[in-house]
Amino acid sequence: MSGYGNCKECGAQALTCDNKTGELVCTACGLVAERMIDQGPEWRAFSKAERATKDRVGAPLSSLQADMGISTRIGTGFTDIHGRKLSTSTMIRMRRLRWLNNRTSKSQTRNLREALRELKRLGSQLELSQDIVESASHYYRKALKFKLIRGRSIDSMIAAAVYIAARTNSVPLTLKDIEKHTPIDRKVLARCFRVYVKELNIKPTPADPSIMLDRLASQLDLTSGTRQRAIEILRHTRELKLDVGKNPMSIAAAAVYLAGIQTGERRTQQQVAKAAETTPVTLRNRFKEIVQYLDMPDITVKRGAAATPVYFKDPWQF
DNA sequence: ATGGTTTTTACTGCGTC
């Protein structure tokens, strides 16, 4: 959820919260906007008047409960609200309604209960924030409504929902991360992911390497200077379309590696590759391309540097 | 199924500490 507003420096709506440091950073320009201590409750009231307008009655709606915390039940009494006995035909009708109500909702709520249990498990294992988990649950609900779960396992569709939620909310989470916490095969996972994209018309934000940057940088203990340099490099690679068709993580890795060399805060290819969960070979290849097309160190595009051709649609951005 | 692309795996050689 990019609900952190726009960056004061570059104006881009690219602020994200680094959950590790509690810093609010702009993924576009690298500005550390502010330090956050606590994201707090969903709302706060400072005065009596505010409390009056904002207060609610009852438990908040929870999408993490199979029935949203509320559900319809059709009573089993034999009288109407006035205490009169129901006619036989009404009783028969009500019985049928009750049956239908149970039948249609039962299988789905049972499915949901199962699914949400898995979702909570995955969510806590991956240390996802609450809003991502809720976002994932919404996607799953939708899939359930459209009967997309049939023929696929609940767990795999939940895992894919988590990935979708991460992608649509610019959370640096890869399929590999998810794979580590679930027994589901990567191929199956990718297939389920596509189901969401295709059937539900969900359009995840194009995969952006800079999202992965924070994660890489903190894992490698890089200072903000190097991070900023990497962000700058990424901006240019993006402009040159060097990242089209490539795994965003490997692009980010190459940028971090290059930035490290330039700022003197060097990390070995091994280290960077490991943090990015890729191989030194891939890192080198991306690295080579970047160096080939960018004029270092002030980073300008080399004369005559043509953007790489777009061979086919980027598998990482839909 | 096929073809084009990226990524991974495995191996090799070179230079340096």
Place this chain on the structure above:
DNA sequence: GACGCGGTAAAAACCAT
């Protein structure tokens, strides 16, 4: 010798047609 790094070749994975 261990390590970082560059290169290559072949296999695997992947997407599009």
